[in-house]
Amino acid sequence: MSPDRAVLQRALDRGESEGGSVEFKERLRKDLHLSDGRRESLAAQLRHRVLSGDGEATYVVGVTDDGGLAGVPPAEFSESMDVLSLLAEEAGAHIDDVQTWSVDDAGASAGTGAVDDAEGIVGVATIREGAVLSTDDAHIVVGTAGHVDHGKSTLVGSLVTGEADDGEGATRGYLDVKPHEVERGLSADLSYAVYGFDGDDQAVRMQNPHRKSDRARVVDESDKLVSFVDTVGHEPWLRTTIRGLVGQKLDYGLLTVAADDGPTKTTREHLGVLLATELPTMVAITKADLVTDDRLEEVEREVEGLLRDVGKTPLRVERHGVDAAVDEVGDGVVPLFVTSSVEGRGMDTLDEVFRRLPKTAGSDGDFRMYIDRTYAVTGVGAVASGTIMRGEVEAGDELLLGPMPDGSFREVEARSIEMHYHRVDEAKAGRIVGIALKGVREVDIERGMVLVPRDSDPEPVREFEAEVMVLNHPTRIGDGYEPVVHLETISEAAIFHPEGGQLLPGDKGKTTVRFKFRPYLVEEGQRFVFREGQSKGVGTVTRVERN
Known part of the structure; x- marks a missing residue:
């Protein structure tokens, strides 16, 4: 039995009891369970389960009262999760995690693949005390760029974990990358990472890159978030790098230059894209531990010359300080950091800069999100991922998706919203989110499409x-x-x-x-x-x- 399947079996073995934290539901329907009287009663029941479990309850959906695996079709399971979310909100709680299995395959583990409409689903939802996360305007998004093997992903990995690298790029595994990319040591697509700072200005970092809940914990515990969109350094994937720098609502750019290599043709191209998009930009010279002081000084001069050639003023942060970097970045000035992910050099300085940098991306106007990625989630359906360009969106909002190849738009509903694997009830401009959509199949959604309010009149x-x-x-x-x-x-x-x-x-x-x-x-x-x-x-x- 897989560990994921064991989650379901443990819940079934514990069963329902008057003073327990487990509840069995075959299904939850909006027209029945949210009707007058039922909603309040079920919310009170949910609150009781949460209190009985010291702040955590387990709801098993798709089972009979005695724990038999009945299963429900995917559409009805999605409706059940919508109802459960509303009940949790009324009870001062939220859905923290959902795992699903196909009843037709009793040994199946939880997954995110599509389930045939004929198959029944059983799911385990973890309910936690406390309202769902609300985001604020302190969230900044940083896009990284730089030549292949110049330490972009390793630098970001060390920042979000607070750990020194082993010299072989181990910390890059903390980014949202594919297994074959980790094996090869090269990124072939955009990847994402996040860390933050709490109310006492202490860093909140990742601890386990292989658990989605760890990223959700960082989001939950931070008063300010710093998200990274890590781009691709290899020349054949320049178009992917451009997509990362142009297609995301970035606040800042961070260009890396390896001290043992210096600026390259790709360095110049990435710098050109950053500056062409008028993005406030910083440069980190990485791998300072691999070179002599004389070589490091030589590379710093090369980078300064490169910046002056494009009309920018370099500012050495080690010499002029964090205050100058925070105050002047983007005003024709490019702060220059010296770092080592192995020795930790410059990491505290970068932490302090990211903690103090303000958000730059504007948020005025009606909601708009250009779609960057799509995927399907069992029991939820199609999910469109991207960065909100402006405005804000709430779960339950009625939206338009398109344009389709013929120029038309399709009516959809924002079923739920996730940010770094943490479910949120709303999200604002600059947030990297996944929005579960009702009314469309995942195969019909394409990169470059846009989500806008249903009452708007978009003209492709x-x-x-x-x-x-x-x-x-x-x-x-x-x-x-x-x-x-x-x-x-x-x-x-x-x-x-x-x-x-x-x-x-x-x-x-x-x-x-x-x-x-x-x-x-x-x-x-x-x-x-x-x-x-x-x-x-x-x-x-x-x-x-x-x-």
């Missing part, structure tokens, strides 16, 4: 006008040039028609941009990056052409 576009700057091109950009445009989480081939017929390297100019295959939701003022081979550039949407 195939074509827009833009002001662009060509950062690099072997010859010139002519009429009909076809790069890939990266705008928010959109990555789509487009056709350029520059004003005057051409743009040369270093030129700024106007162009019409037309998506080649399908429409997207685009608005004036959005910034984007475009690339094709070795050609790269940045732009700003100046006018949209409605269909």
Whole structure:
């Protein structure tokens, strides 16, 4: 029997009792269990179970009163979880964790794969005392960049754990990465990490990277959160790095440069993307333990020269202090840190800077979230993940999803919201969240789609006008040039028609941009990056052409 299956068996073995913390429910229905009188009674029952369990109760759904495995269809299990969440909220508690199994496979372990509609589900929900987490405006999001093997993920791993690295990149395992990436020591997609600071300004760090509940604990215990979007350093995955830096609602950028290697071509490209998106940026020179003082000084001078070449003022934090770094970052100034994940050099300084940095990403306007990832969760359904660009969303909100390939939008409902594996009742701009959607299948959701309020009137576009700057091109950009445009989480081939017929390297100019295959939701003022081979550039949407 797997450990996960043992969770279910233990709950069944304990059974229901008058003074116990376990409750059996075959199913919970909105029209029945939330009706007059039933809601208050069931909330009181839930409160009793939580108090009996010293702040924790276990609800087994999909079983009969005597503990028999009856199972319920996925849609009814989802409805049961919605009802249970509302009852918990009324009782001053919240759902902390849900594990599910298919009744048709008695040996199955809890999972997140899809379950056929014909199969019955049984689930164990852990209810904990206390209201669901409410987020505030102290949450900052940092995007990392830098050449492969320049220590991005290791640096972030050491920050979120407070542990020194073993020199082999062990702390990078604390990020949300795939097993094959850990094995190879290379990141092939965006990964995420989080730590925070409590009310006494003490760091709240990760302890076990393999438990989702540990990340939820960090979120729960922190008064201020620092989330990292760790991008990809290998050249073949530059488009993924661009997606991470352009498609997330970042507050700051952190570029890493290894002391034993120095700035590379990829370093310059990543710096260009960071600055092109006007993101307040910092630079961390990593692996200081591997080089002599003379070599470290040489690399610092190289980085300073690189920054001055692009019109920025470097600020050595070891020399000028944390106050200067916090006060001046983003105002044409790029703070420069010297770090070692092995020796711990610079880690306390980075902690202090991240603790004090204010949020920069604005939150005004109606809710909007561009979708970056999708997945399916057993008993919940389709989940769309991304960074909220503006506004806020609450569980139960009615939304529109799209545009679909034909330009239409589909009506959906935000069933529930998770942030770093912690269920929340609402989320605001800048939060990296997963939203469980009712009314759509996971296979119908694509990266680059957007979630907006149902009462809005979104108009997708195939074509827009833009002001662009060509950062690099072997010859010139002519009429009909076809790069890939990266705008928010959109990555789509487009056709350029520059004003005057051409743009040369270093030129700024106007162009019409037309998506080649399908429409997207685009608005004036959005910034984007475009690339094709070795050609790269940045732009700003100046006018949209409605269909």
